[in-house]
Amino acid sequence: MKFLTAKSTLPFLGLLGMFTFFSLSSTSLKAQEDGEKLFKSYCASCHSAGNNQLVGPGLAGVYDKYEREWLYKWIKNSQSLIESGDQQAVAVYEQYNKVLMPAQPVNNEQIDAILTYIKDYNEKAPAAEAATADAGEVEQVEVESSDNTTYIALGLVLVLLILISVLRKVQYSLSIVEAKKRGEDVPEEKGMKDALAHWVQTNKTIVALMGIVVIALIAKAGWDTAINIGVYTGYEPEQPIKFSHKLHAGTNGIDCQYCHTSASYSKSAGIPSANLCMNCHAYIQEGPQYGKEEIAKIYAALDFDPVTKTYGPNTKPIKWVKVHNLPDHVYFNHSQHVAVGKINCQKCHGPVETYTVGKQHESLTMGWCINCHRETKVQMEGNGYYDEIHERLPENLKKQYLEDGTITVSELGGIECAKCHY
Amino acid sequence: MKSMKKTFNYSFAITVGLVFTMFSCDDPNSPGVEYMPDMYRSPAIEVYVDYEFPDSSTARLTPEHAIPRGYKPYPYPNSTEGFELAGENLSNPLHLTEKTIKEGKALYNSFCAHCHGKKGKGKGSIQNAIYGAVPSYSDTLPNRRGNRSMKELKEGHIYQAIMYGLNAMGPHSSLIRERDRWKIVAYVQTLQGKDPLDMQQDKMQETKEENEDSNEEVAKLN
Numbered sequence: 189m190k191f192l193t194a195k196s197t198l199p200f201l202g203l204l205g206m207f208t209f210f211s212l213s214s215t216s217l218k219a220q221e222d223g224e225k226l227f228k229s230y231c232a233s234c235h236s237a238g239n240n241q242l243v244g245p246g247l248a249g250v251y252d253k254y255e256r257e258w259l260y261k262w263i264k265n266s267q268s269l270i271e272s273g274d275q276q277a278v279a280v281y282e283q284y285n286k287v288l289m290p291a292q293p294v295n296n297e298q299i300d301a302i303l304t305y306i307k308d309y310n311e312k313a314p315a316a317e318a319a320t321a322d323a324g325e326v327e328q329v330e331v332e333s334s335d336n337t338t339y340i341a342l343g344l345v346l347v348l349l350i351l352i353s354v355l356r357k358v359q360y361s362l363s364i365v366e367a368k369k370r371g372e373d374v375p376e377e378k379g380m381k382d383a384l385a386h387w388v389q390t391n392k393t394i395v396a397l398m399g400i401v402v403i404a405l406i407a408k409a410g411w412d413t414a415i416n417i418g419v420y421t422g423y424e425p426e427q428p429i430k431f432s433h434k435l436h437a438g439t440n441g442i443d444c445q446y447c448h449t450s451a452s453y454s455k456s457a458g459i460p461s462a463n464l465c466m467n468c469h470a471y472i473q474e475g476p477q478y479g480k481e482e483i484a485k486i487y488a489a490l491d492f493d494p495v496t497k498t499y500g501p502n503t504k505p506i507k508w509v510k511v512h513n514l515p516d517h518v519y520f521n522h523s524q525h526v527a528v529g530k531i532n533c534q535k536c537h538g539p540v541e542t543y544t545v546g547k548q549h550e551s552l553t554m555g556w557c558i559n560c561h562r563e564t565k566v567q568m569e570g571n572g573y574y575d576e577i578h579e580r581l582p583e584n585l586k587k588q589y590l591e592d593g594t595i596t597v598s599e600l601g602g603i604e605c606a607k608c609h610y
Numbered sequence: 611m612k613s614m615k616k617t618f619n620y621s622f623a624i625t626v627g628l629v630f631t632m633f634s635c636d637d638p639n640s641p642g643v644e645y646m647p648d649m650y651r652s653p654a655i656e657v658y659v660d661y662e663f664p665d666s667s668t669a670r671l672t673p674e675h676a677i678p679r680g681y682k683p684y685p686y687p688n689s690t691e692g693f694e695l696a697g698e699n700l701s702n703p704l705h706l707t708e709k710t711i712k713e714g715k716a717l718y719n720s721f722c723a724h725c726h727g728k729k730g731k732g733k734g735s736i737q738n739a740i741y742g743a744v745p746s747y748s749d750t751l752p753n754r755r756g757n758r759s760m761k762e763l764k765e766g767h768i769y770q771a772i773m774y775g776l777n778a779m780g781p782h783s784s785l786i787r788e789r790d791r792w793k794i795v796a797y798v799q800t801l802q803g804k805d806p807l808d809m810q811q812d813k814m815q816e817t818k819e820e821n822e823d824s825n826e827e828v829a830k831l832n
Contacts (some may be wrong), residue, residue, distance in 0.1 A: 233743035233778045242740060243777045267753055287777070288690065290745070291753035418644045425639040441735030443720040449785045456657045461669060467780030471740045505667035509639055516652040 222298075230292050231302065237309040237424045242471050242496070247282060251303045263299055265291040350366025418515065424547035425509040429485045430478055431546075438541035444533045446528075452527040455520070459508055462490050469498060511546050512537075518554070518608050529597075530567065535560075561602040565594045682788075688774040693767060694756065700766030704792045706810050714797030717790050721782065722798075730801030740778055747801045761802050768795045 213254045216303040227237060234243035250259070254276070261269050262277060266289045281288075294302070368600025388395050398597040436442050447450055450458035465486050473494050474480050486492070491500035514520050534540065550556055578590060589599055601607060646648050655661070658668050669801050670679075686692040686700070704710055719728065727733040732744035749760035755767065755776075772791050775781040786794065799806040 228739050228742050232739040233741060265753055286690065289758065290752065293751045316643065368706075417642075418650070420641040422713065423641045425641075440724060440737055442724045445720045446724070446785070453787075459658060461784075464785060467782070468736075468738075468741070468776070469777050470780060472738050505665065505669070507666070510658050513641060513650075515644075515650040516656070519648045545669055 190496075209316060220408065223301035223308075224293065225304075227300050227302050230294060232290070237306045240473070241497070244285065244289060247306050251307050256300075256303075259303070260296050260299055263292050263294065266425065267291065297397075323545065355410075405485050419553055420513065420548055420549050421546070421551045423511060424545050425511060427509055427545065428507050430482050433540045433543045433546060435475070435477065442538070448533075451522045451533070453523050455522060457526075459510075459520045462486055462506060466490065466492070510547050514552060522609070531564075557608070558598075558603050561597040564597045566597060566600060568595065620637050640690065661755055684773065686770060686773075690756070692774075693776075695769035695772050697764045698765040700764075700769055701793060701813070702765050702806070703791050704789065704796070706807050708807070710793050710804070711796055711800060713790075714795075717786070717794050718797045721786055721796065725779070730798065746817035747798055765795050765799060765804070765806075775788050 231237075231247070236246045237240050237248065239246040239248045244401075254262075258274075258276060262280075266277065266281075270281050270288075292425075338445055338533040354544070382502055398440075436447075437444060447460040447464060448458070449464075450456060469483055470492075475483055484494075485506070487494055489504050491502045491504075491507045492498070493500070525536075537548055540546070578586070581590070590593065596602070624761070650658070660666075660668055686696040718726075723734060724736050725732075725734040725744050726747070727744070730747040732745060732746045734741065738740075745754060745760050747760055747763075751759055753765060754760050769791060771779065772786065772794065773781065773783045783791075798807040800808070
């Protein structure tokens with residue numbers, strides 16, 4: 189220790205101080221992170237860290253409103269606190285519709301970390317909100333500007349055509365002036381029509397060939413149009429609410445049949461009624477893409493007040509636009525395909541979990557149906573009825589149907605006309 | 611010559627008209643042209659077709675006081691008391707087999723797994739923080755639902771939660787049919803670490819014994 193003079197200890201102490209400072213700040217950072225993590229895993233399903241009420245009240249200000257000791261007791265076992273007759277506890281219980289808060293498996297330190305997180309959250313929240321609002325505005329402007337390209341292109345083509353015709357005219361009159369100057373015989377003004385007729389007279393083969401090409405092109409275009417009448421592949425109508433399948437079925441992994449519940453029971457897969465949206469959106473009031481705007485449309489349809497969580501009488505149905513329209517002369521049943529055939533939704537509807545807007549993926553033409561019926565193997569393993577009936581088939585039929593070891597839908601009559609048209 | 615000019619004028623007008631109609635079909639909400647609407651549109655009432663009802667809703671409610679076939683009234687109210695009562699009195703009416711449990715699993719994966727997780731541990735695929743704190747079914751922490759842990763929840767409690775929802779969970783009675791709800795209940799019991807098949811057999815044994823006891827008593831009285 190003798191060697192540690194004042195000069196040498198100073199930087200050492202400084203270093204030590206810096207070290208303790210960093211380690212301290214990092215522990216407080218860690219506590220905050222832990223607080224967030226703990227809040228999300230124990231509290232977030234019933235409480236928001238801000239002011240809005242979910243199942244329970246928003247937790248902003250709770251750290252100042254109640255004594256720490258009381259909070260510890262309440263969080264660890266609110267029921268026993270109420271039963272012990274604690275006045276504050278009973279008051280809180282009565283105030284929030286007598287919904288019991290489950291006991292939470294957290295210790296005092298963890299509760300402190302959670303409360304610190306909630307405090308930090310509320311002090312930082314206003315700034316963060318303003319920032320997200322700005323970002324939203326910028327995005328919207330960008331979307332609007334990228335719409336007019338086709339009109340601009342058409343306008344350009346029109347201008348070019350006018351320019352060409354004007355230039356032709358100028359060239360023509362110039363050539364006449366030239367000819368007159370040279371003293372040649374200028375045919376009287378014949379007009380465009382006569383000139384055209386003259387050209388046709390002299391170039392009959394070219395005209396005939398051009399005629400054939402034009403007729404063929406028109407026929408081809410006509411055929412293509414006619415064969416695509418009633419085929420709406422890629423039909424992607426704009427919906428009244430910007431619902432994203434990508435977000436719900438893709439990112440959040442919600443099963444198709446959670447919302448389209450009747451797919452395995454009925455002819456129609458069903459468009460979910462708004463009460464089904466409210467299973468989650470009574471609490472999730474803000475989306476990652478459009479904020480509160482689109483979710484508010486569900487509330488408007490149900491006359492739901494997101495603050496008091498009550499429903500009013502002025503309901504207005506949401507007018508979703510139907511995407512898949514099958515003509516009336518063909519019968520299609522979802523339950524037959526989903527429940528019995530065990531066909532994935534994606535087989536006909538495409539990768540819906542990647543669509544931001546619902547669209548028709550397949551053509552839904554008869555050829556498309558028939559192809560699938562020809563290729564799809566019927567799964568009859570473990571079905572005693574079919575085992576027995578195949579056993580009893582006469583030899584020639586056995587050879588015809590069972591030789592390849594598979595039975596397709598068409599072999600069971602899946603391409604009979606009356607299967608779908610009746 | 612004059613007639614030729616006339617035909618030319620006509621054809622010109624038709625072309626312009628055609629081009630105009632082609633461009634006017636640009637409405638993204640119109641699917642496009644269709645053949646013979648009388649074969650495409652159903653004369654009978656179909657789902658999701660706008661029949662211009664005064665409230666403009668295509669999905670109609672059933673007439674007032676209508677009761678679906680096989681409907682049974684559900685006597686337990688949506689309250690803490692109802693939850694307790696349902697837990698005490700309700701039991702699975704289905705005859706449980708391995709197959710029921712398997713069907714229950716498929717239904718569970720469709721209707722529950724995105725929040726409760728495939729293994730019932732509360733780790734579902736929903737990203738939102740509100741559904742990030744879903745409790746595990748096999749949780750033994752005391753006082754989680756009333757004075758019992760998650761694991762101690764009975765089949766009636768689980769059924770009541772599906773019917774009315776609980777806390778941040780919404781009511782699922784309109785999307786899941788009664789039979790299917792009970793299949794899910796049975797599967798959830800397996801996720802609690804119980805064996806619903808065994809439990810049902812025990813219960814049947816008990817009621818059988820009770821019946822025999824009462825029969826004996828009746829015989830004695832006679």
